[in-house]
Amino acid sequence: MTGTTDFYARQASTKGNDPETVVVSAALTGALTTRKQCPAIPYTPAEIAEEAAAAREAGAAVAHIHARTDEGAPTFDVDTYQEIHDEVRERTDIVLNFSTGAIETPLEDRLEYVQSVGPEIAALNMGSMNYAKYSDAREEYVFDMIFENPFSEIRDLLAGMNEASVTPELECFDTSHVGNTRPLLEEGVLERPFHASLIMGVLGGIPATVENLVHQVRQLPEDCTWQVIGIGRDQWPLVAAALSMGGNVRVGLEDNFYRPSGEMAESNADLVADAVELARQVGREPATPDEAREILGVER
Numbered sequence: 001m002t003g004t005t006d007f008y009a010r011q012a013s014t015k016g017n018d019p020e021t022v023v024v025s026a027a028l029t030g031a032l033t034t035r036k037q038c039p040a041i042p043y044t045p046a047e048i049a050e051e052a053a054a055a056r057e058a059g060a061a062v063a064h065i066h067a068r069t070d071e072g073a074p075t076f077d078v079d080t081y082q083e084i085h086d087e088v089r090e091r092t093d094i095v096l097n098f099s100t101g102a103i104e105t106p107l108e109d110r111l112e113y114v115q116s117v118g119p120e121i122a123a124l125n126m127g128s129m130n131y132a133k134y135s136d137a138r139e140e141y142v143f144d145m146i147f148e149n150p151f152s153e154i155r156d157l158l159a160g161m162n163e164a165s166v167t168p169e170l171e172c173f174d175t176s177h178v179g180n181t182r183p184l185l186e187e188g189v190l191e192r193p194f195h196a197s198l199i200m201g202v203l204g205g206i207p208a209t210v211e212n213l214v215h216q217v218r219q220l221p222e223d224c225t226w227q228v229i230g231i232g233r234d235q236w237p238l239v240a241a242a243l244s245m246g247g248n249v250r251v252g253l254e255d256n257f258y259r260p261s262g263e264m265a266e267s268n269a270d271l272v273a274d275a276v277e278l279a280r281q282v283g284r285e286p287a288t289p290d291e292a293r294e295i296l297g298v299e300r
Helices: 002-009 045-058 078-091 107-117 151-163 175-179 181-187 210-218 232-244 268-281 289-296
Strands: 024-027 062-065 095-099 121-125 129-135 140-147 167-172 195-200 225-230 248-251
Touching: 024 045, 024 268, 045 062, 045 078, 045 268, 078 095, 078 107, 095 107, 095 289, 107 151, 121 151, 151 167, 151 181, 167 175, 175 181, 175 210, 195 210, 210 232, 225 232, 232 248, 232 268, 248 268
Parallel strands: 024 062, 024 248, 062 095, 095 121, 121 167, 167 195, 195 225, 225 248
Antiparallel strands: 129 140
16 A cells, blocks of 8 residues: 555645545435435435445445435424434444535524534535526526525634534635635634535536646645535546545535446445445545544544
8 A cells, every 4th residue: 555655645636635545425415305306315314324324334434414304305403403413323433514504594593503413523615606407408497596605604603613613614616615715714713724625516616527626626725634526427537536636525315316337326325335446446445434533633
C-alpha cells in the first residue's frame, strides 16, 4: 500500500482527507424520493435503521438521513428523529448525519431536532439557488422551486450546531457556496478545518462533470475534508474521479437509484458495495465509523 499512499499524498486535491482511507457516506432516504420511483426507499424509523445497518456492513461509515412519516412524507418531528437515532444505535455504530435542508420550513423546526437529538453531524446548505428537475422525455419540469438559504439562516444553524456540539457538513451546490464560507469564518461561527460536500448535477447548481469537480476542490482550503455527491446516473463517473483525487464519496437512494451496471439498486447497501469496490480498485480502503470520526474531526 505504500506506493498507493504516496501517490495520493502527493495529490493537491486530497487536501485534508486520508490518502489511504475513504469515507463512504450513504444517503438513505432523501426528502423527495418515493417508493413509486424506487421500491427500496425506507420510510419508517425501523426501516431506516435497517438500511443504515446494512450500509455499514457494506462499507459505509456515515448515514445521511431525512426523516419521513410512515406514509413517506418528509417530517421534521423531534420524536421521529429521536426514534430514528435510537433505532440506528440499537443496530450499528455508523456515524449519524441528519439533514437540515427544506423548502418553506421554518428555521426553528429544522434546528430543534438537531439540538434535541444531537446527531454527530448535520448537513447545512450553503446558499440559495434555483432547485429543479427537467424531464427531457416529457419536455417539462418535474419540479421547479427556489431553495432559500440566506446567510442569516446559515449563521443561526451554525450557531445552533456549535451549541449542541454537532459537526456541520457544508453542502455546496455551486462555486459560490464554497465562497460563502469566507464571512462565516471571519465571524468565527465557522471554524477550520471544515467538511464540505460538493453536490453536482442538480439543475440550478453546478453541472456534473469531472472538470467542475476539480474546479470545486481547488476552491477549498488545504486543510478541508471533502466528499462528492453526484445526482442521478452521473454519480458513478464522479465517484471514480473523487476516489482517484483522494476524496470521500456519498452514494445512496437519495441521490441515485442505479448501480454502475444500469440496474436499479435493491437497497442502499448495493450502492455502497459498488462504491467500495471502486475504492479498492484504486488502492483505497473504506473507513470504519471510528476512522471516519477521526478523519472528519467528529466527537462521538
